[in-house]
Amino acid sequence: MEQNEHSLTLYYREACHLCEDMLQQLHEIQQEHPFDLVQIDVDSDPGLRQRFGALVPVLSGGEQILCNYYLDPVALQCYLADSV
Secondary structure, eight states: OOOOOOOEEEETTTTTTHHHHHHHHHHHHHHHHHEEEEEEEGGHHHHHHHHGGGGGGGGEEEEEEEEEEOOOOHHHHHHHHHHH
């Protein structure tokens, strides 16, 4: 089995409907375009809470922030295409 080279990080907050929406969309996209998804609760770390605060959800690929609040399918597709 081929190792997945695509890795994304979703910074989220519990009980956040925007976070839940983005996570659901990402799971749907994963079905056709596999990638690893790391989920990090910003409230688990004071530094993350200060950095991302009201911006959640935040989706990043490495150090690059792809989008926040709402999934940007174009930015995600470009990231996945460039990561190949």
